[in-house]
Amino acid sequence: xxxxxxxxxxxxxxxxxxxxxxxxxxxxxxxxxxxxxxxxxxxxxxxxxxxxxxxxxxxxxxxxxxxxxxxxxxxxxxxxxxxxxxxxxxxxxxxxxxxxxxxxxxxxxxxxxxxxxxxxxxxxxxxxxxxxxxxxxxxxxxxxxxxxxxxxxxxxxxxxxxxxxxxxxxxxxxxxxxxxxxxxxxxxxxxxxxxxxxxxxxxxxxxxxxxxxxxxxxxxxxxxxxxxxxxxxxxxxxxxxxxxxxxxx
Numbered sequence: 001x002x003x004x005x006x007x008x009x010x011x012x013x014x015x016x017x018x019x020x021x022x023x024x025x026x027x028x029x030x031x032x033x034x035x036x037x038x039x040x041x042x043x044x045x046x047x048x049x050x051x052x053x054x055x056x057x058x059x060x061x062x063x064x065x066x067x068x069x070x071x072x073x074x075x076x077x078x079x080x081x082x083x084x085x086x087x088x089x090x091x092x093x094x095x096x097x098x099x100x101x102x103x104x105x106x107x108x109x110x111x112x113x114x115x116x117x118x119x120x121x122x123x124x125x126x127x128x129x130x131x132x133x134x135x136x137x138x139x140x141x142x143x144x145x146x147x148x149x150x151x152x153x154x155x156x157x158x159x160x161x162x163x164x165x166x167x168x169x170x171x172x173x174x175x176x177x178x179x180x181x182x183x184x185x186x187x188x189x190x191x192x193x194x195x196x197x198x199x200x201x202x203x204x205x206x207x208x209x210x211x212x213x214x215x216x217x218x219x220x221x222x223x224x225x226x227x228x229x230x231x232x233x234x235x236x237x238x239x240x241x242x243x244x245x246x247x248x249x
Contacts, residue, residue, distance in 0.1 A: 002086035011130040031117035035124025045136030047210040079105030147231040169221035
């Protein structure tokens with residue numbers, strides 16, 4: 001079986017990266033294996049926003065349905081690490097088939113699922129490492145390029161994601177602040193903040209995140225929501241900016 005293994009230019013695979021990907025193809029009968037590698041962060045905005053990738057995938061997104069369900073709505077992909085069966089790749093027409101897509105990794109994985117293939121989205125912490133962005137501006141532009149398009153340009157999907165983030169990761173902290181005047185809110189607020197703190201602590205230990213994100217959870221979530229709104233704005237205006245280029249639909 002021939003597999004094409006892609007990594008982005010800012011991604012470095014580990015010595016056992018290929019073996020780990022190969023085992024996923026074999027054990028899970030995958031047609032595509034894609035993964036989130038270990039994220040290397042530098043500046044404050046990177047440390048604040050990038051850990052939310054793992055938060056999303058482990059808190060409310062039904063990640064197992066990416067490979068267990070044939071429904072294309074259950075899909076996650078990351079072009080930093082993407083391997084695809086050569087026969088499947090050729091049958092789809094390769095990346096030429098998605099050359100007009102802004103988020104081509106999601107697009108090609110969606111095509112695989114639409115054609116009955118199996119996409120496996122994996123923990124790539126031991127597969128590779130990546131410095132995804134190197135400045136706050138790149139974080140803003142990169143996520144603005146990807147979020148709305150990655151949701152297939154669906155305002156409904158964006159609304160659901162924003163409600164989940166706002167309700168799960170921001171509202172408990174607002175309720176805690178309000179509890180000084182509304183003591184009846186305190187039990188629910190403490191429960192919500194406690195769950196957030198426990199989850200972020202576990203993710204920080206598992207994925208080597210910066211610990212400041214535990215305390216700044218609502219700030220990070222609010223920042224991502226601002227980026228999501230900008231992402232929808234860019235997409236709806238048919239003008240997406242990234243890496244010095246503007247994509248016009």
